[in-house]
Amino acid sequence: MARTPQKPSTAPSGNAITADLVAVLVAVTDGTPKIMTIAGGSALPSGPFEFSHRSLQTALRAWVEAQTGHPLGYVEQLYTFADRGRSGDARTPHSVSISYLGLTREDQVGEGFEAHWTGWYGYFPWEDHRAGVPPFLAKVITPKLKAWAKSAPSPTLQRERWQRCAINFGLDDRAWNEELVLQRYELLYEAGLIPEAGREHGRDTAVVPGKPMTADHRRILATGIARLRAKIKYRPVVFELMPAEFTLLQLQRSVEALAGRLVHKQNFRRLIEQQELVEETGAMAADTVGRPAKLFRFRHAVLAERAVAGTKLPLTRT
Amino acid sequence: MARTPQKPSTAPSGNAITADLVAVLVAVTDGTPKIMTIAGGSALPSGPFEFSHRSLQTALRAWVEAQTGHPLGYVEQLYTFADRGRSGDARTPHSVSISYLGLTREDQVGEGFEAHWTGWYGYFPWEDHRAGVPPFLAKVITPKLKAWAKSAPSPTLQRERWQRCAINFGLDDRAWNEELVLQRYELLYEAGLIPEAGREHGRDTAVVPGKPMTADHRRILATGIARLRAKIKYRPVVFELMPAEFTLLQLQRSVEALAGRLVHKQNFRRLIEQQELVEETGAMAADTVGRPAKLFRFRHAVLAERAVAGTKLPLTRT
DNA sequence: CATCTTATGCTCACGGAGAGTATAAATGGC
DNA sequence: GCCATTTATACTCTCCGTGAGCATAAGATG
Numbered sequence: 001m002a003r004t005p006q007k008p009s010t011a012p013s014g015n016a017i018t019a020d021l022v023a024v025l026v027a028v029t030d031g032t033p034k035i036m037t038i039a040g041g042s043a044l045p046s047g048p049f050e051f052s053h054r055s056l057q058t059a060l061r062a063w064v065e066a067q068t069g070h071p072l073g074y075v076e077q078l079y080t081f082a083d084r085g086r087s088g089d090a091r092t093p094h095s096v097s098i099s100y101l102g103l104t105r106e107d108q109v110g111e112g113f114e115a116h117w118t119g120w121y122g123y124f125p126w127e128d129h130r131a132g133v134p135p136f137l138a139k140v141i142t143p144k145l146k147a148w149a150k151s152a153p154s155p156t157l158q159r160e161r162w163q164r165c166a167i168n169f170g171l172d173d174r175a176w177n178e179e180l181v182l183q184r185y186e187l188l189y190e191a192g193l194i195p196e197a198g199r200e201h202g203r204d205t206a207v208v209p210g211k212p213m214t215a216d217h218r219r220i221l222a223t224g225i226a227r228l229r230a231k232i233k234y235r236p237v238v239f240e241l242m243p244a245e246f247t248l249l250q251l252q253r254s255v256e257a258l259a260g261r262l263v264h265k266q267n268f269r270r271l272i273e274q275q276e277l278v279e280e281t282g283a284m285a286a287d288t289v290g291r292p293a294k295l296f297r298f299r300h301a302v303l304a305e306r307a308v309a310g311t312k313l314p315l316t317r318t
Numbered sequence: 319m320a321r322t323p324q325k326p327s328t329a330p331s332g333n334a335i336t337a338d339l340v341a342v343l344v345a346v347t348d349g350t351p352k353i354m355t356i357a358g359g360s361a362l363p364s365g366p367f368e369f370s371h372r373s374l375q376t377a378l379r380a381w382v383e384a385q386t387g388h389p390l391g392y393v394e395q396l397y398t399f400a401d402r403g404r405s406g407d408a409r410t411p412h413s414v415s416i417s418y419l420g421l422t423r424e425d426q427v428g429e430g431f432e433a434h435w436t437g438w439y440g441y442f443p444w445e446d447h448r449a450g451v452p453p454f455l456a457k458v459i460t461p462k463l464k465a466w467a468k469s470a471p472s473p474t475l476q477r478e479r480w481q482r483c484a485i486n487f488g489l490d491d492r493a494w495n496e497e498l499v500l501q502r503y504e505l506l507y508e509a510g511l512i513p514e515a516g517r518e519h520g521r522d523t524a525v526v527p528g529k530p531m532t533a534d535h536r537r538i539l540a541t542g543i544a545r546l547r548a549k550i551k552y553r554p555v556v557f558e559l560m561p562a563e564f565t566l567l568q569l570q571r572s573v574e575a576l577a578g579r580l581v582h583k584q585n586f587r588r589l590i591e592q593q594e595l596v597e598e599t600g601a602m603a604a605d606t607v608g609r610p611a612k613l614f615r616f617r618h619a620v621l622a623e624r625a626v627a628g629t630k631l632p633l634t635r636t
Numbered sequence: 637c638a639t640c641t642t643a644t645g646c647t648c649a650c651g652g653a654g655a656g657t658a659t660a661a662a663t664g665g666c
Numbered sequence: 667g668c669c670a671t672t673t674a675t676a677c678t679c680t681c682c683g684t685g686a687g688c689a690t691a692a693g694a695t696g
Contacts, residue, residue: 291661292662
């Protein structure tokens with residue numbers, strides 16, 4: 001950037017670059033959070049931004065709708081980054097990647113596309129704590145992190161490194177914080193424990209389970225998951241991922257799938273109902289084990305009624 | 319964007335564009351939140367992004383540090399938008415604007431620059447509720463909004479419009495929500511009540527107080543203020559705006575300045591102290607009226623100790 | 637000394653959230 | 667038909683965070 005402030009100009013003021021959109025499209029099916037992937041699951045869908053659209057958001061919607069054949073429920077910009085530090089070669093044309101989070105439903109994807117829905121925990125197995133803390137977290141990841149912390153040059157740095165690890169991974173009797181998805185990924189990256197980092201540093205890094213992705217895509221996915229996990233706590237966005245009618249347990253399972261942790265059933269229901277987020281359809285769920293559950297639908301009116309439309313979920317802390 | 323997903327490529331894949339950085343630099347002096355402006359206060363500092371930097375964040379830091387002569391405490395990306403819908407002319411080279419929020423202190427700005435610190439409430443006078451609800455809100459803005467709502471084509475739309483107004487501006491006995499800065503600005507924009515909208519629609523719009531800005535800059539500023547107002551509630555970022563040593567009242571005044579509303583003094587102190595965010599320096603404030611206050615400093619250690627480092631502030635609701 | 641201003645300590649009541657108990661309503665196996 | 671199993675749903679209880687107010691201390695000013 002210039003050293004002195006300048007008036008903003010519409011004239012070309014710097015080197016020409018290209019802009020790409022990268023999408024984290026999320027759906028939840030049968031308690032599994034999935035993302036749309038291409039190239040055999042090794043990349044997120046992306047493409048050049050065409051300025052024929054009025055805005056970035058419009059461009060993304062148009063593109064996704066062409067993909068899935070139905071309107072995208074919720075779209076949110078994630079982050080923009082410049083593609084240089086990671087790609088290496090300074091002579092390649094620079095590009096800016098603008099990433100988005102979008103929420104859909106799997107069943108509405110059109111035919112004849114190369115895209116696939118892939119469970120997101122395949123990329124971040126350590127993020128799924130629904131069945132308790134994953135065993136390999138203590139067996140594989142923790143020792144490796146400990147070793148990495150020990151390898152710091154000074155005792156102070158060693159302690160700082162370990163503190164970061166403990167905070168982010170809920171070690172040393174700390175609570176697991178499901179929102180720190182990106183921080184955990186970056187920590188593992190920094191510790192050289194994932195393939196993407198290995199590409200850069202030339203180290204052997206295939207030690208931690210989890211499928212890698214092209215370029216920065218796994219980092220973008222981590223950003224998206226983190227954003228979504230934070231968002232469901234105070235905005236009623238889960239409903240974008242639900243079918244038109246659902247039981248409260250299905251809703252709860254979706255929330256748990258996204259958060260990667262279980263919630264207290266009775267409290268969950270109390271919160272959902274007291275906030276008047278849903279209304280009974282009158283019908284009951286068919287094909288179920290156990291006592292049949294009432295079917296509910298989302299009350300779209302709440303979006304208009306409330307500003308923040310708080311979706312307090314029992315995910316604060318345990 | 320392409321209609322089918324593509325592998326991400328580093329090769330030039332679209333039309334060439336330029337990338338600009340726009341900065342919302344905030345400082346708080348004597349209970350007044352200020353932003354760095356150029357061009358007589360009509361624009362935010364901005365400039366082309368130079369790819370010589372490793373990342374966008376690095377570029378922004380370097381540039382700001384050249385401006386102010388001291389390291390930027392806290393930097394956060396705000397939003398990226400494409401400059402087309404607003405600028406109009408389809409033939410001008412397209413550009414992408416990437417906006418950032420940065421926190422500093424006014425006293426550390428270097429000499430010899432065209433930049434100035436300007437109080438942000440000059441641009442958003444309706445956002446300052448520290449002395450109660452601004453009178454012109456009820457006298458000027460509310461009637462205009464009511465008229466705008468009434469002008470909707472159908473009764474349903476009229477009701478919806480008014481509901482939006484009421485929610486965002488705390489009308490009809492609703493509570494004021496200080497975080498809805500952007501929504502309020504967009505509502506006023508949509509209602510054609512501010513000059514920036516007038517430029518586009520050719521309407522007479524200088525009815526609501528508040529200085530306009532170039533292009534989208536006031537919108538970007540609104541985004542920054544909203545983000546900051548939300549952030550101070552759960553991250554200890556206020557301290558980036560404070561001098562090294564401060565009294566609890568000074569800290570409270572800064573928070574109030576940012577939030578645009580007053581907080582309960584005793585509860586504020588209780589929260590700050592119980593979270594161990596500060597420690598006494600041992601010294602007392604000089605040059606004061608009333609009983610002298612202890613001086614405190616921020617405990618930087620908390621940043622390492624806690625993951626989320628919650629700064630619960632008594633700003634939830636009233 | 638009276639008054640003003642700010643600092644600081646303490647209490648109280650309400651409501652939200654976590655957690656547990658109890659009961660109802662279905663299915664499938666024997 | 668009875669029992670085990672599974673899920674739905676209704677209550678209750680306790681703890682704590684938070685909003686709000688009262689009371690007192692410690693300085694300056696006239």
